Amino acid sequence: MQDPVFSLSLPMRLALDEAAAAAARGEVPVGAVVVRNGVVIARAGNRTEELMDPTAHAECLALREAARVLGSPRLPGCDLYVTLEPCALCAAAISLFRIRRLYFGAYDPKGGAVDHGPRWFQQPTCLHAPESYGGLGERPAATLLRRFFSTLR
Numbered sequence: 001m002q003d004p005v006f007s008l009s010l011p012m013r014l015a016l017d018e019a020a021a022a023a024a025r026g027e028v029p030v031g032a033v034v035v036r037n038g039v040v041i042a043r044a045g046n047r048t049e050e051l052m053d054p055t056a057h058a059e060c061l062a063l064r065e066a067a068r069v070l071g072s073p074r075l076p077g078c079d080l081y082v083t084l085e086p087c088a089l090c091a092a093a094i095s096l097f098r099i100r101r102l103y104f105g106a107y108d109p110k111g112g113a114v115d116h117g118p119r120w121f122q123q124p125t126c127l128h129a130p131e132s133y134g135g136l137g138e139r140p141a142a143t144l145l146r147r148f149f150s151t152l153r
Helices: 010-024 058-070 088-096 138-152
Strands: 031-036 039-045 078-084 101-106 131-134
Touching: 010 031, 010 039, 010 058, 010 078, 010 101, 010 138, 031 058, 039 058, 058 078, 058 088, 078 138, 101 138
Parallel strands: 078 101, 101 131
Antiparallel strands: 031 039, 031 078
């Protein structure tokens, strides 16, 4: 049987690496990678505790870095890979940055805002909705999250 992580795309494997690094720092293990034309532009893991910033989610950090690298507040030719279904904050940021495609791993019935909760990209007030694909790398992403939270209990 093939290792489920090995069969993933490089960007999702890098996002999982960022999530694992976040967990090692005591952060909720979420990682994100921004790709343009097959090249990784930015990557980040959660840093809300470290930065004492509740908006320092992996997605927001990676999107900010990609905008800095590309010198533009909009990233229309870019794709975002993230290990967990984005929350409302991150879904709004993804829309504002004009991300072309969103790929995410684990679904989040409690805090997700793409396929759950407010379903941000389906709202009439959403300015831009990327193509969205969930469940890529769901098993390894969910395993990281379960392990992290089981140690807290």
